[in-house]
Amino acid sequence: MKILRYLLQKEFIQILRNKSMWPIIFLMPIIQMVILVNAATLELKKSDVYVVDQDMSDASRQLVDKLKGNPFFQITSITDNDHLADQQLLNGKAGVVLDIPENFEKHLKRNNQASLQLRVDAINGLAAELTWSYMNSVIVDYNNQIRASWMGVSKFDPPQKIEVSQRYWYNPSLIYSFFMAPGVLVILVTLVGMFLAAVNLVREKEIGTMEQLNVTPIKKYQFIAAKMIPFLAIALLDLSFGLLIAKMVFNMPFEGSLLVLYGFTTVFLLGVLGLGLLISVVSETQQQVFFVSYFFLLVFILMSGLFTPVESMPTWAQWLDHLNPMYYMMKVIRNVVLKGSGFFDLKYEFLSMLGYGVAMFSLAVMRYRKTA
Amino acid sequence: MENENTVIRVRDLVKKFGQFVADDHLSFDVYKGEIFGFLGANGAGKTTAIRMLCGLLEPTSGELTVAGLDGFKQREAIKRRIGYMSQKFSLYEDLTVNENIRLFAGIYGIPTHIRKEKTEELLEKLELGSARKKLVRDLPLGWKQKLAFSLAIIHDPSIVFLDEPSGGVDPVTRRRFWDLIYEAAHEGITVFVTTHYMDEAEYCHRVAIMSAGKIVALDTPKALKKEWDATSMDGVFLKLARSNE
Structure with missing residues (x-):
């Protein structure tokens, strides 16, 4: 020793x-x-959103406003030119393209349903999935909101809804x-x-x-x-x-x-x-x-x-x-x-x-x- | 020739590297207190041989006894009884003279008070007292060499192996270095030295001349000079080399 x-x-x-x-x-x-x-960092912050709004209605503007208030997204521009959107996606200037088709509001009001299109740059699959799910949650939120405002909330018959409140343990603020x-x-x-x-x-x-x-x-x-x-x-x-x-x-x-x-x-x-x-x-x-x-x-x-x-x-x-x-x-x-x-x-x-x-x-x- | 004074006994020692035979059936004895030289050109197999004797290389076949211990089975025990200095005289360049002495004395288990005595003795003998706190890196080559030799025998081994110990220094410094070697031999330490300097060969009691892995001559320098009718070991070596061509 x-x-x-x-x-x-x-x-x-x-x-x-x-x-x-x-x-x-x-x-x-x-x-x-x-x-x-x-x-x-794997956190998703400020994903660039390119909005193609071909409807230019109240409904579409409400949706865009919802996106504007979301910390994960940053709207780079709002146009009605679908062709430009492709290019933005291609040269990496947009991470996601949201297409709001013509007659979006009309379909929503008349048929009670309407379609949207999301195109996500999925070179990084993980980030794409995150973008998609955040985007989805914004749209679901929007969906609930218009449903409530158009149908009116009845005090006696509230819409059935399961609410999940999140609490993160061990790293509460993530x-x-x-x-x-x-x-x-x-x-x-x-x-x-x-x-x-x-x-x-x-x-x-x-x-x-x-x-x-x-x-x-x-x-x-x-x-x-x-x-x-x-x-x-x-x-x-x-x-x-x-x-x-x-x-x-x-x-x-x-x-x-x-x-x-x-x-x-x-x-x-x-x-x-x-x-x-x-x-x-x-x-x-x-x-x-x-x-x-x-x-x-x-x-x-x-x-x-x-x-x-x-x-x-x-x-x-x-x-x-x-x-x-x-x-x-x-x-x-x-x-x-x-x-x-x-x-x-x-x-x-x-x-x-x-x-x-x-x-x-x-x-x-x-x-x-x-x-x- | 074998007797109670034999400290190294080598019989038919072979070392192969793949197909290449570096040492081909070497046989010789070295006696206590002797300065035994291994002479030969670069690549003749000297370093391979000395490395086997020190336990740094595993022999391929043959018999080897060093300091009464078996060179195959008791290699670690042999290491307590031998000292070794290589051509690179491997001191720690980033340690001071004192620190090098303390380290190697410590490794050989020399108690502190004896180490201190020995250190003073050694520094005085080498006239290194003023440089004790200097890094070895900053010492002249000749001093490094003398220090390396002194450290190789700090634990009073029965044999010290020197592999081309005086490379790169002038003949005067070499001569002074050999004074140390004589002193060690006088104190009973057997010296086994490899060299390709012919003037060094003259200083040895006996020399073995190696060529292409074989020992081609073994005797005292005097007898060899007589046998080959030469005035110096240089002459012996040249005539031997010619006769082997």
Whole structure:
């Protein structure tokens, strides 16, 4: 154990002495948190609506007024030229085209029914669906309104109607940054920990100091542990820094216990740092390490549930996701931060991540060869 | 030739990389306190051989005993009893002289008070006292070399392996470096050194000359010069090379 102490002392001196580490440790969290959390949003705001009103009636104007009052939509122009609408959709100037046909009001009054047409740019399917459903709710609302005003509401015979009132739990105002910030924190600690540790180890191979250590009686687990612990500490430091930014910039709530979050993050980092070091012990150059780590990181992030819910992935992918440490951590951090989940609520995630960490550490130790 | 003074015993040691035979049935003994040189051109198989002896490379076949321990099964135990300095003399350039000493002494489990004594002794001998807090990066090459050697023997190993230790320095600096090697040998540390400098070969007690993976000659420099009727090891080497063509 004494050897580990000397190795750790060496690593920390080297890290603290390396000036190029400071921007990575302190600038990266700021940039990631402030830019990513704000920019990476799935919220639908201000979708451009192009209205083709060929009726120009009271009824059609009422509908357009309803749209004007909706925060999700922004009416770019109202014309009766259907041909222009196509072009607007084609060159991306409109996200959605609402066609109000001629005789809209007449049909509505005479037949008690009328048709509208919605054309939605569905390049981004998710956004298109959202646009469509918001649009739909505006029209349903409009529908109810004219029905009530034309028929008159009878006190004795009110129209039957089920009303749903919404209440969102754990993030009542549906603030998107509260959802994104914890997720970006997971990426941050992974990126910092995994890359720094992996690059540090392979650098010793490149400059030849690794060979010098290999002729000493140093134990393999001591070497791997000495490469892991400093970067685990740096990653946890960045977690603290990131949490502080989330609190100050986004006013993100923190419902759970810090101890639980740090405990889980440590176990999570054991796995990703272990993987980084495993990649490093089987690689010879920094390029190799970068390429392979980047590959894993990309898959981990895209399948972590950061942007898209894991539940909407195909079953086989969900099953595969159990090999993705970020999948567990993403769930853990959001639940701890927003819901206040404790250790026992997340014990399955804890055990999975612990298993992952032990496996990765052992593999890195096993694959590290002191003899070529 | 084998006796109780044998510290390295090599029999029919072979190392293949795929089809390429880097070392072809090497057999020799090295005795305690001896300075044993491995001489040969680049690519003759010297570095491969020394790396096998240190436990950095797995031999393909043969027998190997280092410091009384089996070179196949007791590799980690051997590492406690040997020191190694490579051509890159792998000190940590971003650590100070003191920090390098502390690290390697620590790895070999030298207790703190003994380490402190040894550090003072070492710095005095190398006249490095004033540079103890300097980064190794900022030291001249010759000093780095001497420091690397001193660290390779800081744990009093029975054998020290030096792989082309004096590359890139002038003959005067090389001569001073060899003073350190003689001193270590005098204290009973066996020195195994590879080189392609002929003047260094003259300093060895015995030399083995390698060519294309084989040992083509093995004797004292004096005997070799006599046998090949040459005035220097350079002459021996040239005549040997010609006879092997």
